[in-house]
Amino acid sequence: MAFTHEEVAFLAAHTDDIAAATADLTFSRASLLEDAAALRARFGDFGRAVAELAQARRSAGANGKFPADWVTDLDAAQQATPQVVAAQRAARLRRVLGGDALVHDVTCSVGTEGASISGAYLGSDLDPVRLAMARHNLGPGAWLVRADATRPVSRGVDAVIADPARRAGGRRITHPDQLLPPLPELLDAWCGTELAVKCAPGLDFSEWEGLVSLVSVDGGVKEACLYTPGLSEGTRREALIITGGHVDRLSDALPDEVGAGDPGRYLIDPDGAVVRAGLVRHYAAREGLWMLDERIAYLTGDTIPAGRSGFPIEEIVPLKKLKAALAGRDIGSLEILVRGVDVDPDALRKKLRLRGTRAGAVVCTRIGTQGVAIVCGPREHKN
Incomplete structure (x- = not known):
C-alpha cells in the first residue's frame, strides 16, 4: 500500500x-x-x-x-534497481558524457539512481509521496520536482534516465510500446536527448537502434537497459555479469566465430544475461568453448571459465533412456536443466523416483534433431 x-x-x-x-x-x-x-x-x-x-x-x-x-x-x-546496477549505469554516463554532466531521472521514485550519480542530478516523478521519500533518502539538497515523464520540465540536460512500469494488471509487459509510459512517448518527448531506459529483461528489443544492455547480479538477470546510440560506445548488445561485486562486461564487439562440435569434458550453461543479450557465441569464443548445437544456448569445453560453474559430462542418451541411464548410479538428488525440448523438470523428477545417496545433474536439450539427456556429475565451480 x-x-x-x-x-x-x-x-x-x-x-x-x-x-x-x-x-x-x-x-x-x-x-x-x-x-x-x-x-x-x-x-x-x-x-x-x-x-x-x-x-x-x-x-x-x-x-x-x-x-x-x-x-x-x-x-x-x-x-528499484540494485545499487551495483545503478552504479554501472552511472559509470557509463560518466565515461561518455563526463563527470559534470546533468542527468535528469524522469521516474526517480525514491531516489535509487540519484544515489549513484556523481554529477548534477535532477529527479522528477508524478507521485508526490515518492518525491517526499526521495528527498529524505537523497538529502534536503536534492534537486527534485513533480512532473510527468513525457512532459519535459528541463532543458539542456545531457541525458535522461527512465524506469517505466513493467507490469499492468498484475502481468508482465512484453513489448516496449506497452510500458508505462510507453517507450515511443518517451522517445518523442525527449527527442534529441540521450536516453537510458530501464526495462524488464524479457521484452522484444529487436527494433531498438541503440545499445541493449542485459545485467545479471549473482546469477539472476535483473534488468535490460536501452541506451540511445550516443551512449552506446559503438556496441549494440552487451551483457554485464556482476558476481560478488566483480563486473564482467561482454559485448558484440568480440568475435563470434564459434561452431558446434563433439562434447568436451564439461557442459557450461552461460549466464542469463549472456543468453538474453544474444552473446552466447561471443562468450564461447572468448572462453575457448564451443556449442553442442548451433541453435541451443549450451556450451561445452575442457575447462570451466574462471568465476563460473559447469557440469562434468558422463553420458549422453536419448531422453527416453534417461531413467535406465541413471539406474545403478546411486543418484538421490538431481539438478535438472531444460532448454530446447518440452520437458517439465518437476514432472521428470517425480517420474525418475530417485533413491540414491549421490548428487548429480541432467541437462535435457536438443542436439540436431534428437532430444537428449546429458547425464552429468554435480555442478563444479571454478574460482
Whole structure:
C-alpha cells in the first residue's frame, strides 16, 4: 500500500526507533499478524506504515537496493534497481558524457539512481509521496520536482534516465510500446536527448537502434537497459555479469566465430544475461568453448571459465533412456536443466523416483534433431 505524506514524515523522523522495534521481527507468514499487532501497539496509527517499511527494507536490503536507513514502500522496493546496477549505469554516463554532466531521472521514485550519480542530478516523478521519500533518502539538497515523464520540465540536460512500469494488471509487459509510459512517448518527448531506459529483461528489443544492455547480479538477470546510440560506445548488445561485486562486461564487439562440435569434458550453461543479450557465441569464443548445437544456448569445453560453474559430462542418451541411464548410479538428488525440448523438470523428477545417496545433474536439450539427456556429475565451480 502507498504511504501518505504524514506517514512518510513520521517514518523519516523515527528511523532509529523503527530499526530497533523491528530488528527481532520476522514478518513470516506465521508471525505476520502478531508482528503487525505489536507495531500498532507501539506506533499507533503509524503501525501499518512501519510494518510495510520494515518489510520493504528487508526485501531491498537482501537484494542490495537501498541503504538501511532509506524510506521506501514495497512497490518501490520491488521495482528499484540494485545499487551495483545503478552504479554501472552511472559509470557509463560518466565515461561518455563526463563527470559534470546533468542527468535528469524522469521516474526517480525514491531516489535509487540519484544515489549513484556523481554529477548534477535532477529527479522528477508524478507521485508526490515518492518525491517526499526521495528527498529524505537523497538529502534536503536534492534537486527534485513533480512532473510527468513525457512532459519535459528541463532543458539542456545531457541525458535522461527512465524506469517505466513493467507490469499492468498484475502481468508482465512484453513489448516496449506497452510500458508505462510507453517507450515511443518517451522517445518523442525527449527527442534529441540521450536516453537510458530501464526495462524488464524479457521484452522484444529487436527494433531498438541503440545499445541493449542485459545485467545479471549473482546469477539472476535483473534488468535490460536501452541506451540511445550516443551512449552506446559503438556496441549494440552487451551483457554485464556482476558476481560478488566483480563486473564482467561482454559485448558484440568480440568475435563470434564459434561452431558446434563433439562434447568436451564439461557442459557450461552461460549466464542469463549472456543468453538474453544474444552473446552466447561471443562468450564461447572468448572462453575457448564451443556449442553442442548451433541453435541451443549450451556450451561445452575442457575447462570451466574462471568465476563460473559447469557440469562434468558422463553420458549422453536419448531422453527416453534417461531413467535406465541413471539406474545403478546411486543418484538421490538431481539438478535438472531444460532448454530446447518440452520437458517439465518437476514432472521428470517425480517420474525418475530417485533413491540414491549421490548428487548429480541432467541437462535435457536438443542436439540436431534428437532430444537428449546429458547425464552429468554435480555442478563444479571454478574460482
